[in-house]
Amino acid sequence: MQLSRRAFLAATGAVAAPLLLPGCGFVGGSGGSGSGTGAEGTLTFTTWGTDAELAGFRSAIEAFQQANDGATVELNAVPYEQMFTNIDAQLQAGNPPDIFRVPYYTFGAYAGAGQLLDLSPHLSDGVQDQFTDTAWAAVQNDGSPFGLPHHTDTSAILYNRTLLDAAGITDVPTSVEDAWTWDELGQVADRLKAGLPSGTYPFAYNWQGNGVTRWLSLLFQADGAFLDSDQRTPLIDSDAGRSAVEFSSSFFRNGWVPDTDTTTSSTYAADTWFSGTVAMVWSGAFQVPDADSTADFEWGVTYAPVGVRGGGDFGGNALVATQATGQPELAASFLEFVTAREQMQAFCQAASLLPTRPDLLDGSLSFDVRPETTDVFVGQAGQVQPQDAAQVASPSMSAIIPVLKTQLDAAFLGSQDAATTVTNMAQGIADATGA
Template sequence: MPLTRRQLLGAASLASAPLALSACAGFSTKGDEPAAASGTLAFTTWGTDAELAGFRSAISAFEKANSGVSVRLNAVPYEQMFTTIDAQLQAGTPPDVFRVPYYTFGGYAGRDQLLDLTPHLDKSVAERFTPAAWQAVLRGGAPYGVPHHTDTSAILYNKPMLAAAGITEVPTRLEDAWTWDELARVAGALRRELPDAKYPFVYNWQGNGVTRWLSWLFEADGRFLAEDLTTPAIDSDAGRAAVEFTQSFFRQKWVPPNSSVKSSTYAADIWYSQTAAMTWAGAFLLPDADATLDFEWGATFSPRRARSAGDFGGNALVATKQAKDPALAASFLDFVTGADPMREFCSGASLLPTRKDLVESGVDFAVRPELSPVFIGQASSVQPQDSGQVASPSMSAIITVLKDQLEEAFVGGRSVEETIAGLTRGIADATSR
């Protein structure tokens, strides 16, 4: 069975055919001199089997295109990834290149631990990526990484459970996604039909996935940080609407009581067991679901209020400030975000591209390719102002604030106003550190 995101292993020995070698254009050193044609790069990452296969394929192609260059891949378990990176940075022995979630990127860039890629970037490289993805790797207007892929949550649904409640059609276009009111009516119909031990849906905000709660805030056209990325902005009508609506999931018994943000049970597992009719999930879950589930299921778009939105997930690739050969590191980052390597990586791993051309042309997932447009369409609803907040330098500390305050709102009985006040205080403290 394919590895899931919950089973991130540190090693895999998968062979892949090399990618087309036409993808290495866009980066240059000052004066447009080509990057060094010899040297060794150390690249540290975690990944599922499919992700590591994609990286190995890109590395093989990069080495063939650059005689004398070698890239040493160090695959580690996700649980060890950043303790390892942090220790190496402190000791002065970091890898040249590593992979980092967008919500962690800002911390490294803010501590001046990453390489400013400006001297090594072609001036037009920003046009390669979607605005939301490019915004996520900027610090003070300068790029300190490249957006490798993204992911966002859409709704996976159990077709027989919905049909039993009379729900036989779901939105097939982003612009037709359920509104919050329509989602409430769907949840109500399911609640009336389902036995007490089963639930209309479950949301994937457990653990660090609490950042996915922000989708509700963005759908209400709200912010949690002002444009300066330090001033709290959650105290707003949109903030109150997001807290009140998501709090109602528990009061209305639309979600299991053990599925709050501090739950140790993943939303996908609850859905797999058919305890919930729907779950929010990233595209990365599709291979595991296809291999595991024995019921008919599909995908549709997340709901909308003032606008459509989505959580901005996925990962960037960055070079450390101490990279032995900055130009070579930049050349590698360029290569792996070329059209062919990104297409193969995203297709094989069921992840979403950050290149505008691939978003426009579409990427067919290797598993359940008919669902690709749902996830790519959902990702298109993420705006630069959303991704920029998620990639802020204070995001790691803000995650803890979200966990604590939302847990009290969902299962502790805290009022909307108390929750907004607690979020405001916590965000202010997190951004002042």
Template sequence: MKTIRMLGSAATVAAAALALSGCAGFTGGGNDTTEGTLTFTTWASESEQVAFEQLVDEFEAQNDGVTVELNVVPYDQMFTNIDAQLSAGSAPDVFRVDYGNLGVYSSQDQLLDMSPYVSDEEIAQFTPAMWEAISYNGTPYGVPHQTDVSALLVNTQLLADAGITDLPTTQADAWTWDEFAEAAATLKASLPADTYPFVYNWQLGGTPRWLSWLFQADGRLLEEDGVTPAIDSAAGTEALDFTRSFFENGWVPPTSSVKGATYADAFFTEESVAMAFVGSFVVPDIENLAGFEWTALPMPVDERGATDLGGNALVATSGTDQPELAAEFLKFMVEADNMSAFCAATNELPTRVDIDPSSIDFAVRPDVMPVFVEQAATIQPSDVGQLTSPYLAPIAVSMQDQLEAAFVNGQSTADTLANLTSAIRQATGS
């Protein structure tokens, strides 16, 4: 994320994506396949692995003679392994990929074209934004399995001890950047020296989550043409100055920068921070580990609200020798009942228009999930187009280096934005 502890022009994953309409089935055309073996590689949290195993068992039960070999690997090994296997011609038939990385594979013809296997009626069962997230040049390469977004979790006792008791619960009353900074400063004065006001979840592959601050400032990473850098702007300066202040003011642990090795939720459950920006998919882990009362608040807002485009697609490789079976399995995984069951078990959000997230019986802390559901509505189409760019992966590598230099090594905002602009030009060839 583990789901990248991290959606293309997907973002009507907002109200439209979360509205309830009729419940048409996405059934894959019946059980025509009588035998065959599929290999399926994914990373997974504990709750995700259990949900995947149950769905694999159901698929096998519905398809006599079919076997799905599930291989669960750590997230930090996932794509290194997939890249090597693709090069060697030994890639799994099916694998999981976050929306931010999907374009790297679809733009290089490494994924199965799903066009022959889905009808217009079936495509219409997904939010347009999420279907676009798995498409490249209008061609679908996979299925949008689920989404997750970040919100702000808070240790209610630590905030109360600092006198912070009037907590926002909806987007309408979300803290502004100034109000969030005031809360952080108040906590800094109240907490012990080894406890920090908050932590942000941009570690270990999550660097693109920094873009939430840029979008909140109403800025862009790329212009509408998808290749021209747009980050060196007033909004870019505002977002970078603000996030640099997290470290300058001692509001976040010094080891929690973009190259840090500890996830944000770990800082939170260990009570070394009072607040943490985390995705909904880690709610089960936090509830199991946190020995204190906590709740969820909306992300802060500046010019507008925004959050990260989290979640993952399921894709088949173009080299699979079982394309029909692979496509049938992908479609099975995103049938309405199956998607609802997976999201309920993992505290993640659906990608279909016929599933109302508020109707899902989330397994863990259903009281906090409305905050995440409403937070998803802040994602705008322009955000999605940038976050699913095929150039995002190489840009993210440079972004990690430049943000680390700004946050930890004192590199100026102007130099950081200039260097990011150069890196974007190199990645996009603009």
């Protein structure tokens, strides 16, 4: 059964049940340190994934096993909603998998708790140079890599061309250099509000649930930060922080978004776009296949707006080995293999995700579905700065997320001004990090 990306976004489960699956059906392959080493042993690898993602992992496993006679990788595919409950229980019981997949905003909690393998002694020379500076920054803890960045994603704006045309918006940015400024986005939103049917809104923002980290895109666009380089000291109580809160709060004051478009809403922003309730939605590239197969209107994609500078969220996932693995060399070898150029390109093109290797950002990447959208998402990802991604890798990120949600919703719903919001955020972040 084909998995809906919208269902996946809502964490309704990527596959039916956990099971051990050997890789199958790959043609060709290239790799990192694991290619042709003759390494032996068995690795267990736990992940969630869409159909395309799981197929990509199986292909990579098959190629790795072919290149390493005597090596076996057992893939344990679980629903996303069970993934980290299972991992946490296994870590506590002392029987975790050798390798698992983890979002960047969760990575720091595991690395900071000493539960991941420091890959420094086990990686091939020059591995760092195979990744973008931004991606490499996202897998660091105390100056060492505790994972490899497998892919990323970042939010651009999907738009309903029919609704924009009806409101007289016929010109959308076609290059990252021409992206709307915050002021221009506001002008577009006002025109849409005036021209759209009753009950239809200019846009929705995808900051629901743990997606509240996507609000940080606006903070970065204001040239702000929420953590210092020590990943502990809060910096959000600043002019940039107040500017980002004020701008995002204006979405609600001006009626640009539905009242329900809060961080704690049970309705995901993408669902309002698919239903025709909003004309535009912030969304990652992973949404493209669903839009192609489901949307009953003509649509396109353009760039997120620019404030003081461009910016975006650093989404996606890393692959990590657990500290408890009995096969550290083999685990590192497999991680290098899966993140090699050929493997990453095939995975990202099939799953509509963005690579973390600069040698795939030269125009050679093309999504299998709606390939014309590839360059927009690649260009948007180029707006993410290394210092932005490094903050999200904080070991305290899981405790910071509830602080952001509580304080932002207070500002969005009108009970708290921007100055109070960032002051409360700073205190909550300090409590979370122990600063």
